[in-house]
Amino acid sequence: MQATVRTVAFQGIDVLPVDVQVLVAPGTIAFAVVGLADKAVGESRERVRACFRALGLALPPQRITVNLSPADLAKEGSHYDLPIALGLLAALGVLPRESVEGFVVLGELALDGSLCRVPGVLPAAIAAQAAGRGVICPAVCGGEAAWGGFDSLADTDRPPIIAAPSLLALINHLRGQQTLPAPEALMADDRATYPDLSEIKGQESAKRVLEIAAAGGHNLLMIGPPGSGKSMLAARLPGLLPPLDAEEALEASMVRSLAGDLGEGRLSRRRTFRDPHHSATLQALIGGGARPKPGEVSLAHHGVLFLDELPEFNGIR
Numbered sequence: 001m002q003a004t005v006r007t008v009a010f011q012g013i014d015v016l017p018v019d020v021q022v023l024v025a026p027g028t029i030a031f032a033v034v035g036l037a038d039k040a041v042g043e044s045r046e047r048v049r050a051c052f053r054a055l056g057l058a059l060p061p062q063r064i065t066v067n068l069s070p071a072d073l074a075k076e077g078s079h080y081d082l083p084i085a086l087g088l089l090a091a092l093g094v095l096p097r098e099s100v101e102g103f104v105v106l107g108e109l110a111l112d113g114s115l116c117r118v119p120g121v122l123p124a125a126i127a128a129q130a131a132g133r134g135v136i137c138p139a140v141c142g143g144e145a146a147w148g149g150f151d152s153l154a155d156t157d158r159p160p161i162i163a164a165p166s167l168l169a170l171i172n173h174l175r176g177q178q179t180l181p182a183p184e185a186l187m188a189d190d191r192a193t194y195p196d197l198s199e200i201k202g203q204e205s206a207k208r209v210l211e212i213a214a215a216g217g218h219n220l221l222m223i224g225p226p227g228s229g230k231s232m233l234a235a236r237l238p239g240l241l242p243p244l245d246a247e248e249a250l251e252a253s254m255v256r257s258l259a260g261d262l263g264e265g266r267l268s269r270r271r272t273f274r275d276p277h278h279s280a281t282l283q284a285l286i287g288g289g290a291r292p293k294p295g296e297v298s299l300a301h302h303g304v305l306f307l308d309e310l311p312e313f314n315g316i317r
């Protein structure tokens with residue numbers, strides 16, 4: 001009784017394929033997850049167990065081994081819950097094994113069986129659709145996943161995207177007992193206006209420099225006495241830039257998706273304006289940490305990074 005479900009691991013913005021292999025075999029009763037899993041992945045056992053109980057399913061009194069392959073690649077995050085659960089359901093015969101083939105699966109389980117938002121669905125969906133695979137993800141990430149195959153394929157050729165609100169709804173869909181609606185790729189309604197350059201009195205040369213920097217994509221260093229309007233000018237820079245084109249919007253959204261910052265999964269053509277405080281740590285600025293997340297520099301991709309009070313920043317002093 002073995003089943004394999006495809007999911008992904010993230011390295012920066014790169015998406016690496018990971019196979020979740022589930023084996024249910026006679027032996028000491030146990031539920032083991034192996035394959036360089038971090039604490040969040042190890043804990044997914046408890047979520048899967050609770051979820052099965054909520055669905056009225058009992059784990060068999062057998063030895064369950066979950067292997068995350070390749071075993072030498074570190075696995076982080078909670079998006080392995082759903083592939084582990086589906087692998088187990090397929091290994092137990094609750095789901096036909098072929099129903100989960102050809103999909104990339106990611107999602108976190110709540111104890112009641114509902115599916116929670118996970119970061120990185122957009123880059124995972126782009127990689128999956130490029131490889132001709134469908135995507136199974138939580139309903140809250142459906143909008144993001146729907147952007148995965150955008151532009152690259154005609155509607156009819158696109159592998160399916162299944163965005164389920166709960167594990168039960170997903171099981172019913174995969175068994176053909178219920179049909180989940182296909183998620184829609186939505187744009188954010190971001191016509192909200194930026195502060196306008198017309199609010200600045202005088203400062204003609206500074207305004208002209210701002211326009212030149214916006215047109216040429218140049219860096220700007222502003223030096224001047226306190227209260228002369230430097231911060232005010234900088235905040236008006238994104239309004240001078242054109243809206244993101246489709247490719248730029250997708251790239252910028254991929255970074256935001258990995259940071260778990262994409263809201264409803266709607267893409268936006270708005271240029272970001274990031275102005276971190278000068279007390280921000282180096283990791284917050286350039287990304288990093290034990291579980292690397294994009295920093296302010298990456299989050300400002302295709303937008304404006306404004307380092308107000310530049311000499312006060314840690315590491316610059």
Ligand SMILES: Nc1ncnc2c1ncn2[C@@H]1O[C@H](COP(=O)(O)OP(=O)(O)OP(=O)(O)O)[C@@H](O)[C@H]1O
Binds near residue numbers: 199200224226227
């Ligand atoms: N040219 C201007 N037109 C209209 N308002 C201005 C202008 N210059 C300054 N102000 C007013 O002064 C306030 C302070 O400006 P701002 O904070 O941009 O200055 P700053 O150069 O960043 O100063 P600091 O060096 O202290 O950070 C603005 O919020 C605005 O109300």
Ligand SMILES: [Mg+2]
Binds near residue numbers: 230
């Ligand atoms: Mg200022």
